[in-house]
Amino acid sequence: MHVTVVGAGAMGGTYGALLARAGHTVHLVDTWAAHTAAIAADGLLVDGVLGEMRVRLPASDAPPPGQADLAVLFTDCNATRDAVRTVAKALTPTGAAITFQNGIGNVEALVEALGSERVLGGSSMCSAMVRGPGHVSLTHLGPTSVGELAGAGGERIEAIARMFGEAGLETIVDGDILAKIWSKFVLNCSINALCATTGLRAGEMARLPELDALQDRILDEALAVTAAKEIGLDPAALRAAVKAQCQKKFNQPSMLQHVEAGRRTEIDALNAALVREAAGLGIATPYNEALTALLKGRELHQRQLTVEPDLDHAAWEAAIAAGDDPFPDGWVPPAG
Numbered sequence: 001m002h003v004t005v006v007g008a009g010a011m012g013g014t015y016g017a018l019l020a021r022a023g024h025t026v027h028l029v030d031t032w033a034a035h036t037a038a039i040a041a042d043g044l045l046v047d048g049v050l051g052e053m054r055v056r057l058p059a060s061d062a063p064p065p066g067q068a069d070l071a072v073l074f075t076d077c078n079a080t081r082d083a084v085r086t087v088a089k090a091l092t093p094t095g096a097a098i099t100f101q102n103g104i105g106n107v108e109a110l111v112e113a114l115g116s117e118r119v120l121g122g123s124s125m126c127s128a129m130v131r132g133p134g135h136v137s138l139t140h141l142g143p144t145s146v147g148e149l150a151g152a153g154g155e156r157i158e159a160i161a162r163m164f165g166e167a168g169l170e171t172i173v174d175g176d177i178l179a180k181i182w183s184k185f186v187l188n189c190s191i192n193a194l195c196a197t198t199g200l201r202a203g204e205m206a207r208l209p210e211l212d213a214l215q216d217r218i219l220d221e222a223l224a225v226t227a228a229k230e231i232g233l234d235p236a237a238l239r240a241a242v243k244a245q246c247q248k249k250f251n252q253p254s255m256l257q258h259v260e261a262g263r264r265t266e267i268d269a270l271n272a273a274l275v276r277e278a279a280g281l282g283i284a285t286p287y288n289e290a291l292t293a294l295l296k297g298r299e300l301h302q303r304q305l306t307v308e309p310d311l312d313h314a315a316w317e318a319a320i321a322a323g324d325d326p327f328p329d330g331w332v333p334p335a336g
Contacts, residue, residue, distance in 0.1 A: 001024050001025070001069045001070055001159075001163060002024070002025045002027075002067055002068050002069045002070075003016070003019055003024050003025065003026045003027070003068060003069070003070050003071075003072060004026075004027045004029060004063045004064075004067075004068035004070075004071045004072070004087075004090040004091075005019075005026060005027070005028050005029065005071075005072045005074060006029045006063070006071060006072070006073050006074065006075055006083050006086050006087055006090070007029070007030060007073060007074035007075030007076070007079070007083060007101075008028035008029060008030040008035065008036070008039070008044075008059060008074070009030065009032070009035075009074065009076075009130055009136070010128035010129050010130045010136045010137070010254075011074050011100065011124065011126065011128050012028070012030070012072065012074030012075070013028065013030075013039075013044055013046070013128075013130075013136040014046055014126070014128045014136055014138045015072060015074065015100075015124075015164075015167075015169070016028045016044070016057065016072070017044045017046045017053065017055040017057065017136075018046075018050075018055075018167040018168050018169060019163065019164075019167045020055050020056075020057040021053060021055050021167065022163070022166050022167040022168070024163065024167075026057050027057070027058050027059070027060070027063055027064060027067075027068070027090075028044070028057060028058070028059035028060075029059070029060065029061065029062065029063050029086060029090070030059065030061065031061055031079075032133070033061065034133040035059070035130075035133045035134060036059040036060055036061060037133070038133040038134025038135075039057070039058075039059035039134050040058060040059050040060065041134075042054070042134060043055050043056040043057065043134070044057065044059070044134055044135075044136065045134060045135040045136070046136055046137070046138060047131075047135075047137050047138075048128070048137040048138035048139055049138050049139065049140065049141045050138055050141065050168055062086070062089075063086060063089060063090035064090070065089050065090065066089070066090070066091070066092055066093075067090065067092065068090040068091050068092065068095050069091075069092060069095050069096075070095060070096055070097070070098065070160065071087040071090050071091055071095065071096075071097040071098070072097075072098055072100065072122075073087060073097060073098065073099040073100065073101060073106065073110070074099075074100055074101065075101065076101075076264075076266060077101055077102060077103045077105070077106060077266045077268070077269035078264055078266065078268070078269075080101065080105070080106050080109050080269075081109060084109050084110055084112075084113045085113070087110070087113070087114075088113050088114065091114075091118075094118075095118070096118045096119065096120055096156070097110050097114060097118060097119055097120065098119075098120040098121070098122045098146065098160070099119075099120075099121065099122060100122040100123065100124045100144075101269075102184070102185075102188055102254075102266055102269060102270065103185060103188070103266055103269025103270050103273055104181070104182070104185050104269065104273050104277070105269055105273060106269070107119060107121055107149065107178070107181065111149075116149055116150075119149060120146060120147065120148060120149070120156075120157065120160070120177075121146070121147050121148075121149055121177035121178060121180070121181055122144065122145065122146045122147075122177070123144070123145045123174075123177070123180045123181050123183075123184050124142070124143075124144045124145075125140075125142030125143050125144070125184075126138065126140055126141055126142050126144065126169070127139045127140035127142070127251055128140075129257070139251060140251065141169075141170070142170075143170045143171070143172055144164055144169045144170065144171045144172070145171075145172045145173075145174040145177060145180045146160055146161055146164070146171060146172070146173060146174065146177065147173060147174040147175065147176070147177025147180070148177070149177065149178065151175050151176055151177075152175075153173055153175070157173055158173060161173045176232050178231070179231055179232040179233055182226055182231045182233060183233055183238055185222075185270070185273075185274075186219070186222045186223065186226065186233070186238060186242075187238070187241070187242055187245070188270050189218060189222050189270050189271050189274055189288070190215050190218045190219045190222065190242050191205075191215075191242065191245070191246065191253060192253045192254070192255040192256070192266075192270060193255060193265075193267060193270060193271050193291050193292070193295045194211060194214070194215060194218070194291065195252075195253045195255065195256045196253065196255040196256045196258070196259045196265060196267075196295055196298065196299075197291065197294050197295045197298050198211065199256070199260075201249070201250045201251065201252060201253075201256075202245060202246040202249045202250065202251075202253070203246065203247065203248065203249055203250040204250070205246060206243070206246035206247050212246075214287065214291075215242070215246070217287040218271075218287050218288060218291060219239055219242060220287075221274070221278065221283070221284075221285040221286075221287055221288050222274055222288070223235045223238070223239070224278070224283050225274060225277050225278050225281065225283055225285075228281045228283060229277070229281070254266075255267070255270075255295075258299075259295075259298060259299055259302050260302065261302075261306070262302045262303045262305065262306025262307065263303075264299065264303070265295065265299050267292055267295050267296060267299070271288045271291055271292045271295070272292045274288050275288050275289050275292060300330075300332065300333075303333045304331070304333055306333070307333035308331075308333060311331060316331075
């Protein structure tokens with residue numbers, strides 16, 4: 001199969017390399033020029049739980065047009081709209097796209113561009129990190145779920161599951177992939193932003209009673225939304241899974257990695273998206289609203305430190321006193 005991976009960072013790079021090693025034709029697409037240049041020159045180095053491998057495969061900032069039987073979308077959610085246009089260019093007229101992104105709204109963006117028949121849903125419980133240009137690490141090997149949006153099985157989704165399985169990824173065909181996507185969404189909403197705002201890892205957060213209780217309130221609101229939307233989830237089982245993961249996991253969530261690096265987070269596709277969904281249903285979400293605001297503040301502070309650590313607040317204050325505010329809406333660094 002000819003596969004284009006759009007978003008070749010930690011997860012996309014790992015999946016692409018494993019598929020290429022299994023014998024598929026894979027092209028990696030990413031906007032990070034140093035990363036794609038390193039891969040194009042020397043291949044992608046993948047290490048971690050499956051051992052170390054260097055996989056030779058092409059990488060660039062744009063795909064060869066009209067060649068992909070399958071486009072795998074792994075970009076940051078903030079780049080979804082641009083990525084969807086890249087996917088559309090990459091696919092053959094009958095090719096399909098599958099998203100493994102965090103958050104909600106990604107499937108919908110693909111359906112809007114391609115039509116529901118050409119879109120598949122996916123959810124990955126793997127974890128990975130970028131170590132540097134041309135180097136990623138698979139830090140946790142969890143199950144990969146794939147499914148047709150309509151819920152039925154069939155030859156197409158079974159072939160894709162086999163492909164991922166033969167590449168070394170434990171893959172499950174899920175008859176309700178949208179419920180799986182929402183399950184991961186709720187899990188991420190209840191863990192990632194709390195870690196990113198506090199700087200703590202999940203295992204540390206679970207052992208602080210005040211944060212553990214706050215997580216319960218975040219979950220209450222998220223599960224009220226899934227119930228109102230009639231998403232096929234087991235609320236008690238999902239809550240128990242969140243609590244169990246927090247008790248035993250001390251990895252650094254990607255949102256915390258992004259904050260500490262001064263990068264824009266995916267909060268708008270997670271807790272902020274939950275708030276938007278809830279508003280449309282008439283459900284109050286004060287805890288998720290507060291967490292979203294706090295995380296956006298933490299994100300802005302870290303980006304300011306990264307982009308302009310010497311921002312002169314005294315001069316800004318003096319300018320305001322003189323009636324000439326240079327930043328009436330606040331100084332906001334470029335979105336990274």
